[in-house]
Amino acid sequence: MANIFGYGSLINRGSVGKTLGLDVRDIQMSAVTLNGYHRIWDLVEYISFDGKKFQEAIFLNIYPEKEATCWGVIVKVPDADFIELDKRERHYDRIDVSHLIEPAADETVYTYIGKDEYTTPSDHAVVCERYENMVKEAFLDWGEDIYKTKYLSEPNHSFPVVSGVYTFKP
Numbered sequence: 001m002a003n004i005f006g007y008g009s010l011i012n013r014g015s016v017g018k019t020l021g022l023d024v025r026d027i028q029m030s031a032v033t034l035n036g037y038h039r040i041w042d043l044v045e046y047i048s049f050d051g052k053k054f055q056e057a058i059f060l061n062i063y064p065e066k067e068a069t070c071w072g073v074i075v076k077v078p079d080a081d082f083i084e085l086d087k088r089e090r091h092y093d094r095i096d097v098s099h100l101i102e103p104a105a106d107e108t109v110y111t112y113i114g115k116d117e118y119t120t121p122s123d124h125a126v127v128c129e130r131y132e133n134m135v136k137e138a139f140l141d142w143g144e145d146i147y148k149t150k151y152l153s154e155p156n157h158s159f160p161v162v163s164g165v166y167t168f169k170p
Contacts, residue, residue: 002080005032005097005111007039007072008060009131011138016075019084028076031142034111035100038068041157043114044121045091046169047128049162054169056125058159060135061092061114071150073142074101074109082110091118121159129163 006029009015013024020027043061046054062070077085086094092112101109139151 002077002082002107003074003105003109004077004082004085004094005034005072005074005101005109007034007062007070007111008135009138010075010112011073011142012134013138013141015134015138019088020077020081021084022078029073031146032072032074032105032109033102034062034070034072034097035102036064036066036068037062037070037097037100037113038065039070039154041127041159042119042121043091044118044125047166048169049164049166051167056122057131057162057166058121058125058127058157059131061119062111063113071146072111074105080108085112091115125159126162127157127159128166129161130165132161 004010006016013027013029016027017024040061040063041058043059045057045059047057048054082094089112092114094110094112096108097111098105098109136151139147
């Protein structure tokens with residue numbers, strides 16, 4: 001078994017369960033810190049709110065910074081089966097961060113970091129309200145203190161927020 005370090009939507013049990021095909025009650029998560037990285041809104045994906053016109057949207061990413069720390073969770077990935085996660089996180093590279101996790105995990109820990117070609121948002125990019133709320137709710141699920149000290153204390157984005165159901169460009 002291996003683990004994935006989640007720092008955005010992968011903190012959300014429902015989101016993880018949907019991707020891995022697991023009941024949310026069967027998902028094993030534990031809170032940890034990733035040393036040497038900070039969370040940032042800069043991963044570009046193309047999404048559509050109407051099924052026709054695609055536009056640039058921004059999602060969470062992490063960026064290396066020597067003295068930084070990033071709160072998140074490690075999620076046990078059954079049989080180290082990353083096929084569906086890798087498909088979902090196609091604009092990210094999966095990297096081994098086992099040596100940067102506190103407290104240390106018993107098994108290998110990977111995370112996703114945005115590929116360079118997807119980390120330069122334009123002035124026309126938006127943030128999806130549904131995604132932003134899902135991340136906020138995931139932090140709140142770990143408690144008000146985690147939400148205040150780990151989510152609200154980090155720099156936010158300055159992109160317009162758009163509501164509605166969206167789909168990703170294939």
